[in-house]
Amino acid sequence: MNSSSNNIFLIGLMGAGKSTVGKLLAKKLGRRFLDADHVIEDRCGVKIPVIFEMEGEDGFRKREAQAIKDITAEDDVILATGGGAVLLPENRQFLSERGTVIYLHANPMELWHRTKGGEGRPLLKNGDAKKILENLYDIRDPLYREIADHVIETGKPSVNQLVNTLIMQLELSA
Ligand SMILES: Nc1ncnc2c1ncn2[C@@H]1O[C@H](COP(=O)(O)OP(=O)(O)O)[C@@H](O)[C@H]1O
Ligand SMILES: O=C(O)C1=C[C@@H](OP(=O)(O)O)[C@@H](O)[C@H](O)C1
Numbered sequence: 001m002n003s004s005s006n007n008i009f010l011i012g013l014m015g016a017g018k019s020t021v022g023k024l025l026a027k028k029l030g031r032r033f034l035d036a037d038h039v040i041e042d043r044c045g046v047k048i049p050v051i052f053e054m055e056g057e058d059g060f061r062k063r064e065a066q067a068i069k070d071i072t073a074e075d076d077v078i079l080a081t082g083g084g085a086v087l088l089p090e091n092r093q094f095l096s097e098r099g100t101v102i103y104l105h106a107n108p109m110e111l112w113h114r115t116k117g118g119e120g121r122p123l124l125k126n127g128d129a130k131k132i133l134e135n136l137y138d139i140r141d142p143l144y145r146e147i148a149d150h151v152i153e154t155g156k157p158s159v160n161q162l163v164n165t166l167i168m169q170l171e172l173s174a
């Protein structure tokens with residue numbers, strides 16, 4: 001955790017609500033919001049699935065690592081990471097050293113409900129998405145917990161309730 005940077009980093013699996021919660025949190029606080037996936041897309045000029053098609057997951061992870069390195073060097077940012085941002089140790093180090101890390105937690109079934117039918121998540125395209133999410137949960141849940149300053153349960157509350165809870169818990173104000 002690094003409070004002086006004023007950064008807030010949202011982590012968690014696909015469908016945890018990082019992009020949605022981050023955007024509303026930033027709006028309510030009048031703060032700058034960045035979504036790592038959008039930063040990567042802006043830099044490349046193509047959507048995430050096209051990057052996966054052309055460069056594979058490895059190519060995407062390299063671009064993601066560069067984005068994480070650059071964004072975490074800034075101050076006063078609310079960042080929604082992509083679900084795999086915790087896979088590389090150096091990403092985990094940048095995130096944990098440069099801001100307050102919030103793990104938005106949901107169980108695999110909930111994540112599946114929230115992501116099914118949605119486009120733009122290439123990792124869920126090839127196979128049984130529920131099984132894939134269960135496997136990713138087993139691998140990544142410990143990595144999220146390793147760097148989380150706060151673990152927020154997202155199963156029941158609405159996005160609006162979650163954001164209000166976060167603002168209260170973190171004692172943030174606009
Ligand atoms: N707490 C929540 N309750 C219900 N639906 C949610 C919640 N958080 C997110 N969602 C929905 O789940 C979907 C995925 O959210 P998103 O913000 O894209 O997740 P992430 O960026 O973590 O992959 C969106 O349709 C969003 O509206
Ligand atoms: O979990 C992952 O490895 C990924 C999550 C995605 O972001 P969201 O978590 O916002 O869906 C996106 O970065 C990419 O498709 C890979």
Ligand SMILES: [Mg+2]
Nearest residue numbers: 018019080082
């Ligand atoms: Mg997202």
